[in-house]
Amino acid sequence: MAELLTSLTGSQDLAHALRFGEVSLGRAELLAAATAVADQVHGAPAVAVEATADARTVTAIVGCLLAGVPVVPVPPDSGAAERSHILKDSGAERVLRADEIDLTAQGRGSYAEPDPAGTALILYTSGTTGAPKGVPVTRSAIAAGLDALADAWAWTPDDTLVHGLPIFHVHGLVLGMLGPLRHGSPLVHTVRPKPAAYAAAGGSLYFGVPTVWSRIAADPQSAEALKKARLLVSGSAPLPAPVFERLAQLTGHQPVERYGMTETLITVSSRADGERRPGQVGVPVLGTGTRLADDDGTVLPNDGEAVGELQVHGPTVFSGYLHRPEANQQAFTADGWFRTGDVATIHPDGWHRIVGRASTDLIKSGGYRIGAGEIEDVLLGLDGVREVAVIGVPDEDLGERVRAFVVGENLTQEQVVEHVAQQLSVHKRPREVVFVAELPRNAMGKVVKQRLR
Incomplete structure (x- = not known):
């Protein structure tokens, strides 16, 4: 695995490691300012970071990771009850806000790479079935997940990643922020994911959710600018087939679709060097196994017809929710597979179609x-x-x-x-x-x- 943020802590000279809106930071500047944060938080059990789309937020998160302190991203629009629950449940000792971070600071400390098995992030689920549950994500899980995506998407330092996603979810934070710092590709964060901002960014690799791609598909001028890109990636929700087809028509790119969860990171994806199928999310990424099971736990065939709960295992899967022994007992099968709660079909060639959540999208009629x-x-x-x-x-x-x-x-x-x-x-x-x-x-x-x- 080496170090988690390989390109940040290595010797590669990144003059523009990241840009948030009008603010740019080089590799050396980011590392120095993040080390100053590490000096402040070193030894804390966990630190919450108010996750606004800001270069100073990135610096706070990176500083905690350098010091081996678990980061608890807090959505900036979270309500008082949600915020209180997250802080209490996670054990976060303090909250860092963007306006507390000095981008010109020079850290004095020197930090050895923390234990790969240690917790890097504590992310919180959406809370659709009660209070949000804390998901500890290890450093090794993040590294394995990002390396698997580099393999699937041919992601290299020659790419420039562009997106405008929130940085308190897996998509915008792990893939969209830590990914560039591991793989060495500069990041351009547009602050808001507007079509014109994507068009002006001049990147090679673009991340978006279906709402973003739908708006770009409805804006031919912005879509035209993406013809120069190498890869468009859609995730976090199903991409409607008409949007897929319209993007292909306007940009010349069939978008890559992928599937994952907070608890598993990204486990299934179509590939940069392979075909794309509208409405399907591809095949398991490197190191991940998948299977389908019925209500009784019987493993179903991969015949493209059988509909069952998708279960996964691999190096990116978490080991259990914080303080939720009963939930953990239900979340894993007796032989250790994680029950995603999502319903899917798997074609004989390994391609997955996600039907939806078992609780809302599997209809028994x-x-x-x-x-x-x-x-x-x-x-x-x-x-x-x-x-x-x-x-x-x-x-x-x-x-x-x-x-x-x-x-x-x-x-x-x-x-x-x-x-x-x-x-x-x-x-x-x-x-x-x-x-x-x-x-x-x-x-x-x-x-x-x-x-x-």
Whole structure:
């Protein structure tokens, strides 16, 4: 593994290690200022960092990592109750804010590389089933995950990474911030992920969530500028097939899609040197194993038809939630595989399609197991449909019936139902269609289906 932040602590001269908006830092400047932070926090059990999109936030996080102190990123818009829970649960001794960090500081300390098995980050889940759970992520897990992505995406120091994602999630923080500091590729963070900012950045590797790519696909001038890129990567939520096709048409690039969780980092991805399939997230990355299981734990075949819970194991998978023994018992199988709670199919050639969450996207209706994601993909191909979310709702006769929430125009319930019935098995057609102005989403652009219930 060597050192976690190889390019930062090595001898490579990076004149522009990162740029946040108008603020640029070279490798030596970042290392000096981060070492000054390490001098302040060394020996602390954990330190929370208010994770605003700012070069000073990056410096605070890197300083803690240099000192071997676990970092607890706190969303800057977190409410009082959420913030209090995160600080108490994590044991963070202090909170660092961007305005406390001096980018011109010169650290005095010298720090040996911490234990690879030590905790680098304590990330918190979305809390959709109760208070957010703390996920300790080790240094070795981050290193293994980033190296696997370098293999899958041909990520090298010759790349310039561009994104405008929040830096308190795996996508923006681990991939989008620590990735460049490990692989030596300069980072351009646009602060906000606006199409014009992406177009002006001049990068080779771009990260975005589906909402970002959808907006770029709707802005031909900005999309045109991305023709010079090497790779576009989409994650954190499913990328609608029409957006995939539109991006390919406008930019000349079929985006890479990948799948992961806070608890596992990125485990499945399509590859830079391979094909891309709309609606599918590729094959397991280096070192990761996957399988499907039914409700009884029976392992299902990889035949592209069987729908089951996706289970994973490998060097990036965490070992358990903070202070949650009961949750940990449920999270792992008897033979040590992590139960993702996501429902998927796996094709015989290893390609994965994520159907959605078992709790919201696996619909059991009339004896059938129906994946909400399959219906959503079909509906996004219907003229007039801009967004859609499908859920199961209780039904005395069927157990659950299919309900579709549709954002669109000039559509009727009959058109929506008939379109699904023509494309899929009749039992998968929505029994109800609700037309809405917008779908509820979280900060990463994921639809929050619990609110639709």
